[in-house]
Amino acid sequence: MSLRLKFYGGAGKVTGSNFLLESSQSKILIDCGIEQGADIAVEEVYGPFPYDVSSIGALIVTHAHLDHVGRIPKLVKEGFRGRIHMTPPTRDLAELILRDSASILREEARRLGREPLYEEQDVDSALMLIEPLEYHTEKEVAPGLSAYLRDSGHILGSASVRIQSEENISVAFTGDIGNSPSPLLPDFEPVPDADVLVMESVYGNRAHPPQQRRAEILVEALKRAISRGGAILIPAFSLERTQLMLYELSNFFTEDSLPQIPVFLDSPLAIRVTDVYEKWGPTYFKPEAEDEMKREGSIFNFPFLTKTLSREESAAIEKVAGPKIVIAGAGMSHGGRIGRWEARYLPDPKTTLFTVGYQAPGSPGRRIAEGASSVRIAGTDVPIRAKVEVLEGWSAHADREGLLEFAQKSLEGGRVKTIFTALGEPAAERFLAQRIHDYLGARAIVPEFGQTWEIAKDSVNRI
Ligand SMILES: [Zn+2]
Incomplete structure (x- = not known):
């Protein structure tokens, strides 16, 4: 048989x-x-x-x-x-x-x-x-x-x-x-x-760069981005990548290795996924992370993180001046709320955009990561004057x-x-x-x- x-x-x-x-x-x-x-x-x-x-x-x-x-x-x-x-x-x-x-x-x-x-x-x-x-x-x-x-x-x-x-x-x-x-x-x-x-x-x-340096590379890239003075866009997959990013940011802020700037999690899906991570983390994470959760409660939250569930809350992000981190989906910039922020901020040379994951051929994210001078978002060609940093090892x-x-x-x-x-x-x-x-x-x-x-x-x- x-x-x-x-x-x-x-x-x-x-x-x-x-x-x-x-x-x-x-x-x-x-x-x-x-x-x-x-x-x-x-x-x-x-x-x-x-x-x-x-x-x-x-x-x-x-x-x-x-x-x-x-x-x-x-x-x-x-x-x-x-x-x-x-x-x-x-x-x-x-x-x-x-x-x-x-x-x-x-x-x-x-x-x-x-x-x-x-x-x-x-x-x-x-x-x-x-x-x-x-x-x-x-x-x-x-x-x-x-x-x-x-x-x-x-x-x-x-x-x-x-x-x-x-x-x-x-x-x-x-x-x-x-x-x-x-x-x-x-x-x-x-x-x-x-x-x-x-x-x-x-x-x-x-090959990915060694993972031990991943947090170090991120914190250095964030410092450079903050000194440029503009928005910091992180198109992130709602599942896992976003939670890892929140976890690392939370560590940076706790250790005082970054200036305290506002962080927005602008994705209803990612916000709900993070709740599932909070629910199951204490039983399905690795033992060290389970212990950390049991000790500290949330490992994905920190004082100036704002979760913008509604459209109104999301729209208000624009009113926050100066450097700010916006984490939003979709991970390959092919929809979701990140499109709005890309259309708004990519033409601004003060902006930094981080690519943190696999970008499929033909996706807007792939074009952005490959250094295109413009990208089509929601039917409009958006010029890219922002600094684009491809952070590998986040896969x-x-x-x-x-x-x-x-x-x-x-x-x-x-x-x-x-x-x-x-x-x-x-x-x-x-x-x-x-x-x-x-x-x-x-x-x-x-x-x-x-x-x-x-x-x-x-x-x-x-x-
Ligand atoms: Zn997968």
Whole structure:
């Protein structure tokens, strides 16, 4: 008996994670993400799933980022009735992310003159199907298939998923692998007990600067920005990046290493996500951070942080003169409140903008990070006279060394025979595969969209 693994997303692409695993009795999905980036054809997102949705028995979700959960309500809308498994923090985060997504999709549908991909009630239906699954708990999720989650250290609640069949064939999906060590999250756990690993490779060909210097680099960059006298814009992903940023800022202000300037968290989503971090941090963070939370209460709050939930509060930020830090989504500047501040402040040479994460090809954030002289925001060309600083090492993803370490530690278990490098741009996937082959002596395959691979006890073949 064998398993069939089908790549329906996240092959040659960073986003749109979606894998189908099939046994003789059951079909399950791992992740049901949406593709992101300006170069994504509308039909790729809005088109039908390339499989019979009603035949899928269960969905296992690695983590709450939109590129891993973003099409779940569409799946439910089109007839999926199985259980959806994820960790309890992922459940809370996914609810926020999907509700936010539904409202963005409503806007998008209006712009495109078509039906929304899904609506709020589809999100409600999807949430009803969720059955939380804790880390390190083996659970039968469909006839003959069990799932086991491990911490992947990427964002709060993130997990790798190992699926095991009755015939003892096992395939694991890493989801996104964290940039360990994180100040908040436990380090990623390798997966030594699967026959086949489907591994992320976003930074498969790139190295991050050492993380120990990350806070130091940020504080120096902030001092430079403050001396320029203008606004300091930080387009940040609402999930994890924003909380890390708040945590570091809180440390800087406590240590007196920065002048006391106002900080605005101008994102309703990020404000709510931070609440979820406050809720689950004391049980899902690494022990040091859990202790810090138990000792200090919040580790994301400080005296001159203003959370601007309403539009009125947000608009009032403009009235604050002098240097001020504005943290807002979207992380790739492709919407959200940051657009308003970019349009307002990027033409001003006193402004500094920090890029702190992966910027997809074609996104406004990528153009800004690459030094373009103007960027199109909400239909208007905005000249960029601001200083743009790309702060690397803030990624929530392991870099090429971290990924290789993950592969090596997983291979040490002696069971992993084949590693697929997925969820990266093609060059990154190929580079990682080459290194896994050359340095670790393992078989590494770069999968392509739509391919089917047959996984038996002793062989992995494309069919
Ligand atoms: Zn992710």
